[in-house]
Amino acid sequence: MITLVADIGGTRIKMGITKDQTLLAQRSIEARSHEGLEPQLPRIAAAFASMCAEAGIQYADCCALGVAFPSVIELETGRVLTTFGKYLDAPQLDLPRWAREAFQLPLVMENDARVAQLGEWQAGAGRGCDDFVMVTLGTGLGTSALMGGQLVRGTHGQAGIFGGHITVRQGGRPCICGNRGCAEAEASTAVLPMIAREHRDFPSSGLRSLDVIDYAAVFRLARDHDVCAVALRAHSIEVWSALIVSLIHVFDPERVIIGGGIMSGAADCIADLARSVRARAHTPWGHVEIAPALLGDAAALIGAEFLVREKRAPSRQ
Numbered sequence: 001m002i003t004l005v006a007d008i009g010g011t012r013i014k015m016g017i018t019k020d021q022t023l024l025a026q027r028s029i030e031a032r033s034h035e036g037l038e039p040q041l042p043r044i045a046a047a048f049a050s051m052c053a054e055a056g057i058q059y060a061d062c063c064a065l066g067v068a069f070p071s072v073i074e075l076e077t078g079r080v081l082t083t084f085g086k087y088l089d090a091p092q093l094d095l096p097r098w099a100r101e102a103f104q105l106p107l108v109m110e111n112d113a114r115v116a117q118l119g120e121w122q123a124g125a126g127r128g129c130d131d132f133v134m135v136t137l138g139t140g141l142g143t144s145a146l147m148g149g150q151l152v153r154g155t156h157g158q159a160g161i162f163g164g165h166i167t168v169r170q171g172g173r174p175c176i177c178g179n180r181g182c183a184e185a186e187a188s189t190a191v192l193p194m195i196a197r198e199h200r201d202f203p204s205s206g207l208r209s210l211d212v213i214d215y216a217a218v219f220r221l222a223r224d225h226d227v228c229a230v231a232l233r234a235h236s237i238e239v240w241s242a243l244i245v246s247l248i249h250v251f252d253p254e255r256v257i258i259g260g261g262i263m264s265g266a267a268d269c270i271a272d273l274a275r276s277v278r279a280r281a282h283t284p285w286g287h288v289e290i291a292p293a294l295l296g297d298a299a300a301l302i303g304a305e306f307l308v309r310e311k312r313a314p315s316r317q
C-alpha cells in the first residue's frame with residue numbers, strides 16, 4: 001500500500017510517500033501558516049508532484065492522502081472544526097475536494113498529536129504498548145491518548161487532544177483557546193519569548209542578544225548557568241510536569257511518550273521531567289514510564305499511513 005502523507009505544522013509542512021511503514025521519500029517546505037491554508041495547497045501539490053516524479057510513483061499507484069493537522073478534525077468528513085491561531089481559513093475549505101482534484105485520491109485527516117501517537121505506537125517508542133499518552137512539546141502543546149489499543153476521540157473528536165489546555169495556573173496568562181493559565185499559555189515555544197522578556201533577569205541574560213529565543217537556546221544557556229535561562233527551564237519543566245501528572249490521573253497510562261521539537265536533543269530535560277512527575281503523580285501501584293519519542297518528524301508521516309489503513313480508505317489498486 002503506497003500512501004501520500006503530510007504533516008501540516010505551524011512552522012514546517014512535512015510530506016512523504018510511505019509503503020508498509022517505510023518512508024520512500026520525504027520533503028518539507030516552509031509553512032507560512034499566517035497566510036492561511038488555501039495559498040499553501042498549490043505548494044503542497046507541487047511538492048508531492050515533484051517527489052512522486054523523482055520516486056517514479058504515479059498518484060494512481062497510491063491509495064489515499066493521509067494528513068496530520070493541528071486542530072480538531074471531523075474524522076468522517078475531513079472537515080477542520082476549529083483553529084488555534086494557525087491556518088485561520090481551514091474550516092471554510094473543502095479539503096477532500098482539493099485532494100480529489102489535485103491527486104485523484106481520498107483524503108483521511110486527523111489531529112496531528114493523534115497521528116504522531118499512531119506513528120510512535122506502530123513503529124516507535126509506543127510499540128507493544130496499548131495504553132499510553134503522547135505529549136508533543138512545540139509551538140503549541142499537543143496531547144493524545146490511546147486506551148486499550150484505541151485512540152480516545154470522544155463524542156466531538158476532541159477528547160484527549162486538549163491536554164495543552166489543562167489549567168496549570170488559575171488566573172494565569174490568557175490562552176488562544178479563551179481560557180487562562182493553560183499549560184500551552186504558560187510554557188510553549190509560542191509564548192517563550194514573551195515569558196523570557198518579562199523575567200527580571202532577562203536584561204543580564206545571554207537570551208537578550210539573540211534574534212530568536214527558543215528552547216534550544218534556553219537549554220544551552222541554562223547548562224552555562226545563565227540565571228534567566230535556568231529559571232525559564234525550571235518553570236517550563238514545572239508546567240509540563242503538572243500537565244503530565246493531570247494526564248496520568250485522567251488516563252491511567254502505562255507510559256507517557258514525550259515528542260515535539262522542544263525535546264529533541266534535550267535528554268537531560270526528559271530526566272528532570274520524569275523526576276518531577278514521579279514526585280507528584282498518584283500511582284500507588286508503581287511509576288508511569290516517561291520515555292522520549294523515537295521517530296521525530298517521521299512519527300506523524302508513519303502515523304498518517306496507519307490512519308489511512310485504519311480508516312480503510314477505498315483502495316485504488
Ligand SMILES: [Zn+2]
Pocket residue numbers: 164165166175176177178179180182184185
Ligand atoms: Zn488554552
